[in-house]
Amino acid sequence: MDTIRGKFLKQHLLSDEFLDLIEKNKRPMDELMSYYQCAIMEVETKFKVLNQEYSLEYDRNPIEGIKTRVKSYDSILRKIRRKNIPMTLEGIEENIRDIAGVRVICSFPDDIYELAESFLRQDDITLIERKDYIKNPKESGYRSLHLIVQVPIFLQNTKKLVYVEVQFRTIAMDFWASLEHKLQYKKNIPESQAKLLKDELYDCAQQSAALDKRMQNIRNVIAESETKEEE
Ligand code: GTP
Numbered sequence: 095m096d097t098i099r100g101k102f103l104k105q106h107l108l109s110d111e112f113l114d115l116i117e118k119n120k121r122p123m124d125e126l127m128s129y130y131q132c133a134i135m136e137v138e139t140k141f142k143v144l145n146q147e148y149s150l151e152y153d154r155n156p157i158e159g160i161k162t163r164v165k166s167y168d169s170i171l172r173k174i175r176r177k178n179i180p181m182t183l184e185g186i187e188e189n190i191r192d193i194a195g196v197r198v199i200c201s202f203p204d205d206i207y208e209l210a211e212s213f214l215r216q217d218d219i220t221l222i223e224r225k226d227y228i229k230n231p232k233e234s235g236y237r238s239l240h241l242i243v244q245v246p247i248f249l250q251n252t253k254k255l256v257y258v259e260v261q262f263r264t265i266a267m268d269f270w271a272s273l274e275h276k277l278q279y280k281k282n283i284p285e286s287q288a289k290l291l292k293d294e295l296y297d298c299a300q301q302s303a304a305l306d307k308r309m310q311n312i313r314n315v316i317a318e319s320e321t322k323e324e325e
């Protein structure tokens with residue numbers, strides 16, 4: 095093994111087999127990754143358009159921010175191992191459906207459902223899977239609405255359907271998830287203390303959910319008085 099290859103392997107925790115796959119299929123692998131980037135652009139634009147329309151029609155922006163990412167090779171490899179996915183380009187493309195990720199941070203919980211429905215009504219979007227961790231939060235306390243969709247990207251001669259994972263969260267949901275994710279890296283904690291911290295984090299998630307409800311209620315009251323004024 096030459097030193098550059100060795101260094102790369104060590105830095106990225108990539109297996110020989112995975113590195114071979116990337117090296118032998120450099121061009122198709124680069125193409126595949128660029129399709130994910132294109133699909134992200136398509137989806138991000140759709141949300142920017144919806145935000146613009148809300149802004150004109152209702153004079154408010156339901157989207158606080160959009161974050162996007164293409165999954166790194168390290169994470170792709172970890173998922174291949176965790177889920178026993180065939181180490182081929184087709185295996186990756188068909189089984190790892192969150193390589194392209196778009197996170198939409200909304201102002202209020204109701205905005206999440208309104209935006210998700212508007213997005214899913216678009217006739218080029220195909221819903222593959224929906225996980226509502228807002229109605230059914232995870233054991234950790236995690237809340238978010240996850241959609242796996244297929245979006246077409248148009249190339250010179252062909253159309254390609256690409257999987258994208260869209261996560262919708264309020265600012266409060268994102269605040270909790272971001273900090274909880276950071277804290278997960280601190281692993282060298284005695285078990286008894288870890289359990290206490292887990293409970294504490296769960297409680298924080300409950301509090302953030304309660305805060306979302308209160309802010310939503312305030313918004314509803316204001317919206318109601320606005321409609322009365324208009325009548
Ligand atoms: P993956 O193989 O991890 O994608 O499993 P899955 O397909 O069952 O994923 P799921 O849709 O349940 O959630 C995956 C993503 O949601 C993660 O990559 C995180 O971004 C987020 N997520 C899920 N659970 C938690 C959690 O407990 N805490 C935080 N901070 N994020 C979470």
Ligand code: MG
Binds near residue numbers: 192259
């Ligand atoms: Mg996932």
